[in-house]
Amino acid sequence: MQSFALFGAIALLGFSAAAGAAVAGPDVMAPVRVFVDGFNKGDMKAAAQALSPAGLSIIDDVPPHVWAGPNALDS
Numbered sequence: 001m002q003s004f005a006l007f008g009a010i011a012l013l014g015f016s017a018a019a020g021a022a023v024a025g026p027d028v029m030a031p032v033r034v035f036v037d038g039f040n041k042g043d044m045k046a047a048a049q050a051l052s053p054a055g056l057s058i059i060d061d062v063p064p065h066v067w068a069g070p071n072a073l074d075s
Helices: 002-023 030-041 044-049
Strands: 056-059 067-071
Touching: 030 044
Parallel strands: none
Antiparallel strands: 056 067
């Protein structure tokens, strides 16, 4: 009976934490979705609009390996 009560308490805490996380704060993934959607369509202007004014850093295993700054997508 103790293990059932422990399992129930853990499940209840897990569900409440997940529910709280789902409704908390702004959608932080929105800029990522805008960037990925623009990139996948080949629209680099739309993708660049999702970036900060300072630009971005891309680290890749394909040479030149690193692109950084506000013009990183221009390379």
